[in-house]
Amino acid sequence: MELDASDEISRLLSADALYQMGRIEDAHKTLLVALSKSPHTSPILARLALLQLRKGFFYDANLLIKKVIQIGDTSCLQLIMEIFREEDRKLLQTHCHSRAVTILKNKQGDTYTKEAIAYLSLAIIASGSQARESLLVRARCYGHLGQKKTAIYDFNTILRTDPTNVQALCGRAFMHLALNQQKEAMDNIVSALTLDVAGVVPEILSLKQEAQVFITQGLSSHCRAELNQLASDRSLPREESSKKLLAIGEALIKIDATNSAWHILLADVLILTGCYEKALEHLQEVLGPTPRSEPAQARLGFLQLKKRDTAAAIHNLQPLAGKDPKDLGFLLHLLDAKLRHSLSQAAAEEGNALEKDQCPEKALGYYTLAVLASNGNPKYLRLRASCLSHLQDFSRALRDLDKVIQKHTANDLQMQVEDFCSRGRLFLGLSDEASAVEEFIRAFQLSPSLALRSVSAQPGPKPLAQMFHLAGQHCLEEQRYEDSWKVVQYGLLLDENSSDLKKLRGRIKREVSWGCSIH
Template sequence: DAQFTPRSGGLHSSGITEGQKMYAPGVCQLASLLVELDASDEASRILCADALYQMGCVEEAHKLLLLALSRNPQRSSVLARLALLQLKKGFMYDGNQLLKKVIRIGDTSCLLPIMDVFKDEDRKLMQIHCHFRALSILKNKQEDADIKEAIAYLSFAIIASGGYAEECLLIRAQCYGRLGQKKTAIFDFNAILKEDPRNVQALSGRGLIHLALKQEKEAVQDLISALKVEAGVVIPAILSLNREAQGLVTQWLLQHGRTALTELLAAKDLSKEETLGDLLVIAKALVKICKDAQYHIFYTDVLIANGKYEEALDHLQEAFGHSLADDFASARLAVLQLKRRNVPAAARSFSVLAKRDERELGFLLNFVDTKQQQHLSQVAAQEGNALMKEYHYEKALGYYTLAVLTSKENPRYLRHRAACLMHLKKYDKALRDMEKVIQKHGCNSLKTRVEDHCSKGHLLLSVAEEEAAVKEYIQALQLDESMALCSIMNSPGSEILTKTFHKVAQYNFEMQQYEEAWKITDYGLKIDKNTELKKLKTRLKREASSCSIH
């Protein structure tokens, strides 16, 4: 569309320039002449109306625009100009009806070139009217069609403002979100954050859009940034979500917080006050949003990491009561007890958690310094031994696990735990412990190494891994025959073991693996002069005489 925008003077936010005022009469005369020459020249008619408006002749401009509209009732650029003139004259209803027509036509962009023509006070009038009209619609109606109409008014207001109207952009973004146009909503939030990176409503709003898109990293980043600015805005926004969405966002925040705290503790770097401060903000928000135990536990952990021990104790007792029946809560109390050097009480709580969640105990031990961990491992091992003597294997297991973790998997404590697990018939776990023990055989005595191979062999028998068991016993016999035989006599006994050796040797013989069968038979006969093993050895000599198996 034609419009009056003389660039020599330029348009500034202060309003119409002297250059425009000077050129307006000439433009008006030229446009009028063009209309006289061609009555169908609507572009010149609109240009003339713009010039008249610039000269302050609002009524004349209004008449020209009405004439242009009579020739083309659907011309949105004419409707928009007329709407603004009606608003300027105080005819709000008429102005609004014209804007509604523009909205129905669907061409809100027609307002963009007009804004270069109209004066600042008139643009401001248009912005305010459209803003409040959108609010009125959203207050009374919530259907999709109503939301779309409100978006159109908000778009008019944003254009009239010159492209940036913070509150209108916020409301429009929220409207787009409700319509499911999430990427468009993010576009509006981004426009706000470009101007004001700490805008809490835009950060929070964009975070919740990322949540709806299941974009965890982006959602968490935005919501944490918003919480740091003003938690009082973000928490109600999260609480307004449905239960599923609330659960998802709180879990994401908790997971992020736990990961960050674990990394800080593992690095033994609690000097990062900014990170600890951020975690405290997250933790405080989580306990306000959700009362589940896991959030109170996390808040306590962050308080401990910040050195706020009394606060942590008060929060534990307030959230869980003085009895602290929850194992995770009582384990936090154990950390605080260690700060007061009450090692036996701490070991007791940690041993209970060790049976329930070994990984969680490992996390908590990051709060405990090396000297305290050494003391804990000694106390835990002593208590575990005492309980084993009284056949309290379940309780002993918790203490031995604590000893293993606090000693960085000391083989002595791994052996104790493996023995305890064997009594509890948890053979697979016991085997894993013995494998770790044997991997660390470097500086152990010969007797210890022999006994370890025999213990592993016994465990393998318990899970019917007979071939693997035989290999472990052979390794023990190769290290020291007399020590190995002594261990075998104690358990499982020579008679049982030689039957296993015979069974495995017989299988190898049938598979024509004569050398392996000979080796197993030979070592089996060192354990006991078993009749069946002797017969097998004779058969091996006869049927495989051509093989070098002697």
């Protein structure tokens, strides 16, 4: 300094040396001299602020810090933090954080938010980038200003050293949500909930209603998808997943306890984990004195089935069978083979009783339950197809018989013939006589005697022979000689004395050359 009185760097080095020797007053005087020569230099102002804080002069310190912020050059603080003692750095950190919180609490507007960010940045530098609370508040300020990616950077800084920080996980989730990165948002929310449900719920409730709805719906969908996966694949590990799903279910109810869907979802999680009594408590919240919720009734039916009360179970399960088979499928996946067999058998018996009493509308739900519980057993598909036929719903009945035919085996010839004849009768119900004839022919090709026995009552041999005649004529008009010949031959099995069929057979013989293979 004696060689060059204007050398600012030498004066700062001298002040720093005096500080480290404990000569605080001398360091302070040296910095005041330097300030008189360079009043707008951040390194001098920052050092003086630290010394003023050490001496307890908080007002003066804050004025100096404000000047540093106004100048906008905070890079000098990195070097200063290496020189000053930990307790003095802590003073600066605490002061700057408190000042930022005060600004945010008492003043509104982007200008004040940016001022708070500046104080928080100083606090973070003073801490060596370890000030989690300051990082958290600054990230939220960036989010408020629309700087979402910068906010995520601050949240990531916290989570690198503290992966279990629930507030940082929530904050990062909300930023991802604002960026329309839905998967990342859900992953963060679920991680936070697994750690601390009570801490996450207030964070979600602090959001706008639209965002709350989006998050709760997303959590519900995530939970339902994982529930279905765990139910359908029992080899998957359940302990960790169950903990996560329980956290989601509990959080949804804390967010909105009046939503019956959340109670049902949590009941499903409890059913999956075997906590049947707790599941029943949540179902009671939905059912009340006059049960109206079919999904809740179905869960009640599941619990009754577990207690071997099959009669009550099928009564509660069947309403859901025809309306939401996927939802019912979740419950059925949790049953063992023995319980599913007894359920499908009891449901079919109830359906048969209702059919006998000429109540096909009521019987349909029980047959559907039997079909779902048995994984599409052909026996129950046939019963449902018959019931649908009585209800004049021929198209759905045909779809059931399609599934039955796909499961045909070589050792059930009689049932195969009957299935094709049943399809023929259904096509007649749809006034599609051409398709009906095709189905009856398939039955005759398998066994003429069994086919004759099946059609003898309905539609009857002679009326059916007339349909064969018309079909044969149509084939001949289109010059499909082999098809026409086949139709006539099977038609004569139905009515060997039919003059119309005999005439048609003669006409075919005359119109085709004998080189054609029609026999």
